[in-house]
Amino acid sequence: MAGEVSGRRTRPARTGRMARVRRWWGRALGSEGHERSTVLLIAKGTLAATIAWVISYHLLHAQSPAFAPFSAVLIMQVTVYQSLLQSSRYVGAVVAGVAVQAALGFLVGPDVPAFALVALVALTIGRWPGLGSQGSQVATAAFFAFSTYVSATSALDKITQLGQIILLVLIGCGIGVLVNVTVLPPLRYRSAEHGIRTLAHALCDLVSDIYPALRERGLDEERTGRWRARAEQTGELVTQARTGLRMARESLHYNPRRLFRRGRAHTYFEGYAAVLEALERTLRQVAALTRSLDKWSADEDRYRYGAFLASYADFLESLSWITRVFADLDEDRLGEQTSQLHQLADEAQNYRRGLAEQAERDDLPLTDPGRPYGVLVIEAARLMEEFQYTCDVLQHHVER
Structure with missing residues (x-):
């Protein structure tokens, strides 16, 4: 009896959820609006991330290939203008973070005091209003760069890995912007x-x-x-x-x-x-x-x-x-x-x-x-x- 009552209670709830899901997809496929914009943004983000991963992992054999798809998805904004604006700010933040690590890493070394100094400088630069919402990426890039710097075995390897971070970010941002421009760029009439x-x-x-x-x-x-x-x-x-x-x-x-x-x-x-x-x-x-x-x-x-x-x-x-x-x-x-x-x-x-x-x-x-x-x-x-x-x-x- 309890099982029957439970079944009767859960079946209408599931039916209601399925009906809401069908209505949501009906709106997404039938007319312009928030639902269709969401579907397009997810699809374009998936496409951009996949292309960026193939290039960074299969073609470049990068040690940190995730930087490229991460960057591609991060700057996949609603409008083309915002994609260009945020990608330029994001690249600037990453370059600043890597530059801070490179300068202080080679001058001070890979010890804890060096990391604290990198964090201090990167967080300070991230407060610059010109970077907007991407200011926090200065410290993020610096921390990843520090990890890469510590794991590298030679000076040439350190420079190569730090440069590769910037290259992967440029690839990811470029792919993200290109996909947003060429695949149904959003118009908000x-x-x-x-x-x-x-x-x-x-x-x-x-x-x-x-x-x-x-x-x-x-x-x-x-x-x-x-x-x-x-x-x-x-x-x-x-x-x-x-x-x-x-x-x-x-x-x-x-x-x-x-x-x-x-x-x-x-x-x-x-x-x-x-x-x-x-x-x-x-x-x-x-x-x-x-x-x-x-x-x-x-x-x-x-x-x-x-x-x-x-x-x-x-x-x-x-x-x-x-x-x-x-x-x-x-x-x-x-x-x-x-x-x-x-x-x-x-x-x-x-x-x-x-x-x-x-x-x-x-x-x-x-x-x-x-x-x-x-x-x-x-x-x-x-x-x-x-x-x-x-x-x-x-x-x-x-x-x-």
């Missing part, structure tokens, strides 16, 4: 789109929560406080979007695949950067709107000026349709989407004008600093300006 989509989704969700509450006049303090908190917590999304855009631009440097997209990449990235900045400003305007709503505590005003709130809800709903398009931004459909955005922006402008006319009909106390109406009307105008500018910027860069 979608990283820029993904960041804008995520930011637009957050904006769409927030606006879509606000306008039904305005229509229903459900502006309690708890709800407006949540809106304000959500609007003020979008800084991390902005940072992620900027990182995605930076990676997308960086992936073009020294990438041969950019030749097939000549004349498009620079224009699109300029447009995406402008859209990102505009969305960031729009989020700040929405945050200001939520602060104004959060300060509104006069219940009787909401019922007295219900028509104004309904007009404001219509205006925000029209903006939510614009954010939905940005949340589905796609390079392959930008022409169609910019036309759609232009039409939606015109509709939103009409709703914004209707809101201003409703405020005049209701004779709202727009100049009363104790009431939110004047601020809300101003925020609506500013929001519309930012949304219109965002749509115009994207259309301008698509038409270039």
Whole structure:
């Protein structure tokens, strides 16, 4: 009985894991994304390491052949630019470490005080900012070089082995960079789109929560406080979007695949950067709107000026349709989407004008600093300006 119960418990768990594995591979094979990037990086790293091992072990018969495949995998970065940058820093760190060992080894000898001095100098050099994240490799190379130096039997053998370390590192880095450049070098166009989509989704969700509450006049303090908190917590999304855009631009440097997209990449990235900045400003305007709503505590005003709130809800709903398009931004459909955005922006402008006319009909106390109406009307105008500018910027860069 216990075995049957145990079997029933473990079988669904295994089935669930297998289903997740199948979904993961389905995403990797079916579309661009993190899963496919992971598979490609592993495959390219395996290829580079294997080639480096064959050259270092079977052709050069090196005494420490692992240096070559280790170096090849270490600098197999996501972008070609990063591979070149990190490989140059890594080679510089290794050369510095080996040079420190060579100089101090021949001057001081292979004793413990010499090792301590090598460690001191190598760790100090590794702090140089120019080496970046590869600074620790100075000490690593120096320690391996010291081990090789101690085991060598003659001065010529010592020099040969130390030089071979540098040669193997150069071979590994060269193979790693060559594989990354020639075997599906990564382009990160979608990283820029993904960041804008995520930011637009957050904006769409927030606006879509606000306008039904305005229509229903459900502006309690708890709800407006949540809106304000959500609007003020979008800084991390902005940072992620900027990182995605930076990676997308960086992936073009020294990438041969950019030749097939000549004349498009620079224009699109300029447009995406402008859209990102505009969305960031729009989020700040929405945050200001939520602060104004959060300060509104006069219940009787909401019922007295219900028509104004309904007009404001219509205006925000029209903006939510614009954010939905940005949340589905796609390079392959930008022409169609910019036309759609232009039409939606015109509709939103009409709703914004209707809101201003409703405020005049209701004779709202727009100049009363104790009431939110004047601020809300101003925020609506500013929001519309930012949304219109965002749509115009994207259309301008698509038409270039």
